[in-house]
Amino acid sequence: MGFLEYAWNVSLQKDNLKLKMVLDPFVNQPVLQSDNFGFTATLPTARFSDDEYASFIGYTFPADTNGKTKVGILFRAAVLHLTAHTLLPLPNDKIAPPPSIESKIKVFAQSLVSNVLVNAYLQKLHPDRLADLAYANALAFSKIKPAERILTLATRIMTALLLKVNIGVVKGYLSPETEKTVNELTSKLMELKEAFSKSLPAPLANLEELFDENVENIIKALEPFGPFLEVPSLPHMEQTGSCSIFSDTETASSLNVERFFRKSFETLGGRLPLDGDIESCWKKGQAVEVLQAFDSEQHQETKREKTLSRINQYLDETKFKSVEFPDEDYSQYVRARVHLQGGSRRLLDSLRVAQDALDEDPGKEMGQLDMTAVIQAIASQKPATDVFFKDEYLSKSFAWSILFDVSSSMKVKGEKARALAICVAEATKELLMDPGSWTFFAFSDKFYILKDSTEAYTRKVRARIGGLKFGGLTYMPDAIKLAGKILSQRFDEQRILVVISDGWPYGYSNICDALNESIEHLVKKGVIVIGVGVETDRMGVFFKLNAEVYSQKDLIKRFSNIFVNASAAALEA
Numbered sequence: 001m002g003f004l005e006y007a008w009n010v011s012l013q014k015d016n017l018k019l020k021m022v023l024d025p026f027v028n029q030p031v032l033q034s035d036n037f038g039f040t041a042t043l044p045t046a047r048f049s050d051d052e053y054a055s056f057i058g059y060t061f062p063a064d065t066n067g068k069t070k071v072g073i074l075f076r077a078a079v080l081h082l083t084a085h086t087l088l089p090l091p092n093d094k095i096a097p098p099p100s101i102e103s104k105i106k107v108f109a110q111s112l113v114s115n116v117l118v119n120a121y122l123q124k125l126h127p128d129r130l131a132d133l134a135y136a137n138a139l140a141f142s143k144i145k146p147a148e149r150i151l152t153l154a155t156r157i158m159t160a161l162l163l164k165v166n167i168g169v170v171k172g173y174l175s176p177e178t179e180k181t182v183n184e185l186t187s188k189l190m191e192l193k194e195a196f197s198k199s200l201p202a203p204l205a206n207l208e209e210l211f212d213e214n215v216e217n218i219i220k221a222l223e224p225f226g227p228f229l230e231v232p233s234l235p236h237m238e239q240t241g242s243c244s245i246f247s248d249t250e251t252a253s254s255l256n257v258e259r260f261f262r263k264s265f266e267t268l269g270g271r272l273p274l275d276g277d278i279e280s281c282w283k284k285g286q287a288v289e290v291l292q293a294f295d296s297e298q299h300q301e302t303k304r305e306k307t308l309s310r311i312n313q314y315l316d317e318t319k320f321k322s323v324e325f326p327d328e329d330y331s332q333y334v335r336a337r338v339h340l341q342g343g344s345r346r347l348l349d350s351l352r353v354a355q356d357a358l359d360e361d362p363g364k365e366m367g368q369l370d371m372t373a374v375i376q377a378i379a380s381q382k383p384a385t386d387v388f389f390k391d392e393y394l395s396k397s398f399a400w401s402i403l404f405d406v407s408s409s410m411k412v413k414g415e416k417a418r419a420l421a422i423c424v425a426e427a428t429k430e431l432l433m434d435p436g437s438w439t440f441f442a443f444s445d446k447f448y449i450l451k452d453s454t455e456a457y458t459r460k461v462r463a464r465i466g467g468l469k470f471g472g473l474t475y476m477p478d479a480i481k482l483a484g485k486i487l488s489q490r491f492d493e494q495r496i497l498v499v500i501s502d503g504w505p506y507g508y509s510n511i512c513d514a515l516n517e518s519i520e521h522l523v524k525k526g527v528i529v530i531g532v533g534v535e536t537d538r539m540g541v542f543f544k545l546n547a548e549v550y551s552q553k554d555l556i557k558r559f560s561n562i563f564v565n566a567s568a569a570a571l572e573a
Contacts, residue, residue: 002300003046003075004328004463006293010076012126013083017338020331021079022467028058030078032085032238034092037335041082046071048294057235058246059139065291070135072290073282077136078236080129084118085238089203094211096238104228104241108158109218111233111240113211116165116189120197123269131281134265136236137166141260143235143246146172150245154228157182159245161218162232165189167260168267181221188217197269300460307452314485315447318478319508323447326467330459332418333466339419340552398494400428400438401487403479404468405501407444410534411470413502417534420555421500422465424532425450429457439486440465443479444472445507453486473507477514480529484522496528496563503531503538515542530562 001009004023013019018038023045031042046056054063054071057078061067085095097110122129141163147170150156157178160170164186174182192214196204204210222228231241262272265281273280304325311323404421425440432438440451440461448468451461480499487495505511519529519542531543532555539546547558 001293002296003293007043007079010079011083013086016331016334019086022329029235029239030082032082032096034096039086039096043078046075068290068294069287073132073135074236077132080132081237084121085114088117090208090211104231105219105222107240108231109215112161113214116193117196119268120193124197124200127270130268130270134261134268137264138257138260140234141167142256144171145245145247147174148172152229154225155230155232157225159232161185167264169263185218185221314482318482319475320447320478321445326448326464328463329466330463333462336415336418337422339416340423399490400496401483402440403483403499404442406442406468406470407474408471409474409502409504413534420534424498441483442468443475445475447482474505475507476505477511477518480518487527488525498530498532500532502536503533
């Protein structure tokens with residue numbers, strides 16, 4: 001279980017269609033955006049280097065058990081906060097307002113009111129999860145500059161509001177006028193929090209109206225303190241724009257963190273243990289889960305490097321820029337799979353019928369007698385006609401490799417093309433049974449590993465399929481050559497390479513000749529090469545065995561026919 005899997009375990013939102021969660025090593029703060037299905041939550045990557053340091057969202061700890069546990073707390077806090085947003089009964093544009101240069105104050109107001117509602121939701125329905133947020137709040141508090149060191153008045157008052165509703169105190173000194181404004185707004189927000197909390201699990205009937213009212217109150221109260229140059233937020237919360245309220249030189253003592261943890265925990269509505277031991281605020285086993293996530297990430301990285309080194313040995317024979325594992329996006333896989341509508345099961349059934357037709361070996365009623373069968377029939381005194389030697393027709397072992405074109409020209413096919421690739425992959429998984437007997441790759445001017453022969457068709461493999469981005473040139477000859485080299489190393493009696501593309505190789509001179517040579521080379525080695533054209537007949541230009549696919553019905557019928565005919569011809573040869 002790596003950190004992405006851990007995020008889904010921690011997430012309050014369990015609907016993979018409504019929420020997409022991805023890890024991005026290039027972001028330093030979580031990002032929540034609305035999309036056509038629901039929301040996309042982008043999480044920073046937890047980092048570790050040479051077993052010396054572990055870091056997340058700008059905090060660095062020794063890479064010992066204690067340090068990794070703290071990273072785990074911050075990671076859970078970020079996941080908890082973002083996923084709770086997606087459960088609020090509000091329109092998406094209010095839950096995740098798009099950052100806007102022209103209306104920073106509105107973005108802040110909407111974000112602040114949403115955060116108050118999230119805190120109310122957690123207090124009422126998930127009080128056992130508040131400790132993670134309280135610790136993240138306390139750690140952020142220790143890094144925030146005192147109010148008097150925040151030069152811009154608008155940023156100063158927004159920061160004070162942010163701290164007041166999440167931790168219960170303001171850091172530093174505020175002028176009487178500013179303090180009065182902060183207290184008045186905080187009081188109104190706490191009224192909203194209490195009203196929303198009391199209504200749960202059923203939401204307030206006029207929640208959206210109350211949301212807009214509080215947003216307008218904040219905007220009206222803060223406008224005299226402008227201009228608004230940035231939108232402050234805490235590191236584990238959704239990013240709302242640039243933010244300069246944190247000090248790089250401030251270091252938190254464990255005493256200060258504990259003190260403000262207690263304050264934040266009470267502000268969020270948690271109950272401190274009677275014995276005063278804050279460690280008991282966390283469930284037993286959570287630290288172990290985090291250590292497992294770290295260990296799993298390291299193990300997966302080692303495994304990825306081993307797989308890459310094995311395939312990279314052939315890279316010099318191609319023009320590919322690199323061999324890579326794509327990003328992981330399980331939700332995009334689920335969203336694309338919606339287009340299948342049972343297609344993978346129907347394709348599987350069709351392929352099995354085709355396979356059974358090849359494998360069918362009915363008892364023959366003439367030919368050379370099988371004396372063992374004759375003796376058994378006489379001894380049992382039962383009539384039998386299947387006492388003749390049978391022909392062995394179907395190969396007993398076979399291997400497949402699937403290649404999926406994700407170059408720029410396939411972008412217009414969109415999620416339909418991804419769905420067709422998933423359809424073929426999932427039918428193959430069920431048909432072959434042995435996960436080591438098939439592989440799945442994608443290509444553009446890079447070569448992507450989706451499923452190596454050493455892997456099962458796991459959630460991680462599915463996430464890689466979802467994480468594929470369309471773009472780049474179309475090095476189809478090189479993809480066939482590279483996948484063919486891997487496939488030709490197998491000693492199975494039947495080997496099949498399936499190429500899913502729009503049939504437009506592009507990227508260097510004489511690429512069409514190179515494609516013909518790559519296909520011919522594999523065919524001479526006994527590999528069955530099948531081209532599946534996604535809404536095109538172009539694959540017929542290069543692939544003798546090809547299927548035009550404009551719908552799943554086409555895929556199910558035409559691909560199965562090609563499979564059985566090609567297999568029969570190969571076996572007879």
